[in-house]
Amino acid sequence: MSRHASARSSRNHAKTRIFKAFDQYGINPLFKVGAIQPTKGRGGARNVRGLSTEALTERQCRELVEAMQHAERIGHPFNRFLTITWERSGIDPRDNARAAGRFIKMASDWMRARGCRLRWAWVQESSNRFGAHVHMLLHVSPDLEPLFGPMPTRWVRRIVEAGYVGKTTQSQRVPYPLNAGDLASLDAYRAEVAGKVHYMLKAAPAALEARLGLLGAGPKPWGKSCRVFGKRLAIWQGWRTDPGG
Template sequence: MTAMGNPFQPTADRADKQTAGNRHACRSGAALANYSSSPSCERLCGWGGARNRSDRTSDGLTDSQVAAIIEAAAFALATGRTFQRHWTIHYGKAGIGPRDGARFVSHVLALASKQARREGGELTALWVRERASDKGEHVHILLHLPAAMRLHGRTRRWIEAAGGRWQPGVGCVRIIGGRLSKIEADRDTHRTANAANVARYLLKAASPETGERLALTRAGCGGRIVGKRCGWTQNIGSKARGVVSSL
């Protein structure tokens, strides 16, 4: 971590911050950065993260997936790629079936990445798929994009290009920590803490026991998912971090 301190530490001054994905006050407890990953989490490296079979089902994030998400998010923040936007896509409402969810997410991120390169930068992203009884299948995506890149009108085109049917409520992008122009000019701890809080929100599919250990405000809320549940771009994966797998 850099001199700015650990953005995942659930200290009192960060506990009451509200973000696009977190409307709850954090409980005191163990810091995310103190969570030890097992060697098996290195199987999650690569574009898109966990290499689950397309027919494999899961009801939540495993401990190794939680650890890998924490490490990828911490590396992104420590290297100046603060997540600026939280993109939620209710792809089930867009007509994407459970077995096609991971493919759909990969497709929309590939389109976003292509646009980021056109604008002289690169995409950094972290994502987790979930299923809720009242919302159906959806995905939460944290994005770091070139400072001048705008998403207005593009997210709908990307969703449709990936096979989804657009309708109100399918997609929503929220700026993390305030107006985009303000947070791009303000790279202090406040902005980083907001991004870290949203990253914590993505862990709500962790088991209740892991949620208790990490002092998460919500846990055990993942729902059954077919195929790949979580992932990240290669630029914050284990290879980019210089982690060598022993497996």
């Protein structure tokens, strides 16, 4: 074998090992380098447009559960659940995470102008019925609730411009009791928000459901898979050390 043929063979073996490593973690290595576009703004760092994954990792699942618990602990419980079906309104699936990041920036700016910091988390998915979409949990201060209601649809309209289709934005409250002594309502809230998190994590290995203490928290079975591009899950920056306030 010539020296050049030997070098080519070594490179091919190296590529095979790399591709197997990518495949093990559900990452698609077959993307064009020129298509990689790190997303600017908020909504999660390292949001790379060209990379795809098929399922959530255990670490991502644990982080979302911990963020849910931490948000309540610091007095900013997730009390608003949104689903935004970006592809329904013409957003390319490769830009699903980027659109979510733009939404988070708009919401954060709106909150900041009213003296609040936005705590949030989102997971992106894809399905035959809805196309590429995201599920979000946010905290909305009770005094801002009346003003917040119409804002998600307005922000989404600005992002998709003329392509907005009805019901692209779906928003619902997850009521948190204002009275700390209302234990029955507190238990009901915790069950409901855990159900939302369970729903957001359905593209996770089925074995994790019991391991994370979420077995039976929601009706949808885990173990699904769906191809998404860019960051699959994002949580507000610095959430682990956020003291609240």
